[in-house]
Amino acid sequence: xxxxxxxxxxxxxxxxxxxxxxxxxxxxxxxxxxxxxxxxxxxxxxxxxxxxxxxxxxxxxxxxxxxxxxxxxxxxxxxxxxxxxxxxxxxxxxxxxxxxxxxxxxxxxxxxxxxxxxxxxxxxxxxxxxxxxxxxxxxxxxxxxxxxxxxxxxxxxxxxxxxxxxxxxxxxxxxxxxxxxxxxxxxxxxxxxxxxxxxxxxxxxxxxxxxxxxxxxxxxxxxxxx
Amino acid sequence: xxxxxxxxxxxxxxxxxxxxxxxxxxxxxxxxxxxxxxxxxxxxxxxxxxxxxxxxxxxxxxxxxxxxxxxxxxxxxxxxxxxxxxxxxxxxxxxxxxxxxxxxxxxxxxxxxxxxxxxxxxxxxxxxxxxxxxxxxxxxxxxxxxxxxxxxxxxxxxxxxxxxxxxxxxxxxxxxxxxxxxxxxxxxxxxxxxxxxxxxxxxxxxxxxxxxxx
Numbered sequence: 001x002x003x004x005x006x007x008x009x010x011x012x013x014x015x016x017x018x019x020x021x022x023x024x025x026x027x028x029x030x031x032x033x034x035x036x037x038x039x040x041x042x043x044x045x046x047x048x049x050x051x052x053x054x055x056x057x058x059x060x061x062x063x064x065x066x067x068x069x070x071x072x073x074x075x076x077x078x079x080x081x082x083x084x085x086x087x088x089x090x091x092x093x094x095x096x097x098x099x100x101x102x103x104x105x106x107x108x109x110x111x112x113x114x115x116x117x118x119x120x121x122x123x124x125x126x127x128x129x130x131x132x133x134x135x136x137x138x139x140x141x142x143x144x145x146x147x148x149x150x151x152x153x154x155x156x157x158x159x160x161x162x163x164x165x166x167x168x169x170x171x172x173x174x175x176x177x178x179x180x181x182x183x184x185x186x187x188x189x190x191x192x193x194x195x196x197x198x199x200x201x202x203x204x205x206x207x208x209x210x211x212x213x214x215x216x217x218x219x220x221x222x223x224x225x226x
Numbered sequence: 227x228x229x230x231x232x233x234x235x236x237x238x239x240x241x242x243x244x245x246x247x248x249x250x251x252x253x254x255x256x257x258x259x260x261x262x263x264x265x266x267x268x269x270x271x272x273x274x275x276x277x278x279x280x281x282x283x284x285x286x287x288x289x290x291x292x293x294x295x296x297x298x299x300x301x302x303x304x305x306x307x308x309x310x311x312x313x314x315x316x317x318x319x320x321x322x323x324x325x326x327x328x329x330x331x332x333x334x335x336x337x338x339x340x341x342x343x344x345x346x347x348x349x350x351x352x353x354x355x356x357x358x359x360x361x362x363x364x365x366x367x368x369x370x371x372x373x374x375x376x377x378x379x380x381x382x383x384x385x386x387x388x389x390x391x392x393x394x395x396x397x398x399x400x401x402x403x404x405x406x407x408x409x410x411x412x413x414x415x416x417x418x419x420x421x422x423x424x425x426x427x428x429x430x431x432x433x434x435x436x437x438x439x440x
Contacts, residue, residue: 051287061277061395065412076422181287198291201415204430208302216418
């Protein structure tokens with residue numbers, strides 16, 4: 001049967017562009033490496049607050065650098081990522097609370113939909129510069145991902161329940177306990193030790209830790225594991 | 227004769243651990259890729275001041291993360307890098323002004339020594355593997371006294387300002403000109419992206435040794 005797959009937890013927020021890049025890389029490798037990818041929707045704002053950190057874009061030169069970095073990584077990672085026209089309003093003011101609660105509810109009820117709906121939310125905010133805060137916006141993403149209108153509405157109705165609010169809070173706290181000061185973080189357990197890796201630029205190091213082969217951010221497609 | 231080598235400028239400070247990692251990777255690849263590596267000693271403190279940034283270790287969780295990151299990268303990059311016993315005193319208080327002026331003077335007088343001496347300085351600050359590496363404090367002091375000239379001070383200032391003009395908010399930065407456009411890449415974790423920009427092959431941080439270019 002082969003060795004037990006290693007569990008990787010990816011903590012992410014759809015507000016975070018580097019989370020999207022890390023997410024796509026791990027989604028590609030989940031069918032190549034001997035891993036089990038667990039998606040953990042989290043709140044970047046909560047992590048910033050708890051760690052005392054600030055969004056990098058608040059420092060002008062970092063903000064400028066980010067823009068150029070994302071442009072280059074778009075090509076290198078082959079992810080259609082683009083800065084929204086009004087970055088401050090979209091990312092720093094409007095936020096992603098409802099979207100992340102929706103994904104949290106999904107993780108409890110339909111975890112098999114988590115990957116596709118997360119992607120559609122990123123496509124809205126970080127590719128087509130579309131809203132993700134209004135209920136209709138979130139429903140549109142869910143339906144584009146293949147959920148029926150009824151299913152999506154059912155999940156939406158749960159986002160303000162204590163159960164979902166608490167789960168998002170707990171996941172965010174779990175990220176903080178692993179030492180997060182931003183997102184994405186990837187947590188892998190190797191030889192009984194948890195290793196937390198920050199950023200979309202630690203995937204080659206992750207491969208090294210796992211004893212797996214790194215083939216760049218766009219590995220050649222291989223037969224999916226059965 | 228083949229295409230003209232692309233010039234890469236590496237701006238670095240021996241105070242910066244990630245600068246050492248980026249430096250070693252580029253030193254390895256300078257004999258593999260069609261590049262000309264220009265080392266540009268700079269002052270991290272000056273870049274922090276000019277950009278309004280702070281050393282990441284000043285945020286507790288980043289400081290904790292740094293320690294673990296460096297431990298892992300030590301193995302992955304095969305560089306004998308270790309946190310100094312008293313990190314705050316070494317890095318944040320003592321600084322590296324004399325060392326970087328020394329390297330600046332070298333860059334003006336003996337640029338062919340820049341790679342080796344930079345490495346020895348990193349070994350002194352960032353590795354316990356080399357207690358007696360490089361020059362003794364007396365030797366260094368003697369040389370320093372000969373080079374604390376306005377010329378050297380100004381050169382270091384100018385190099386640091388050049389890094390700032392490229393948009394630096396920390397070190398290391400690698401600047402490469404591709405199709406007439408300068409691209410500034412920050413960190414020791416953008417080398418694979420650099421390879422992509424150059425159309426070169428990335429073989430990880432420890433590429434197999436190949437015959438040096440003649």
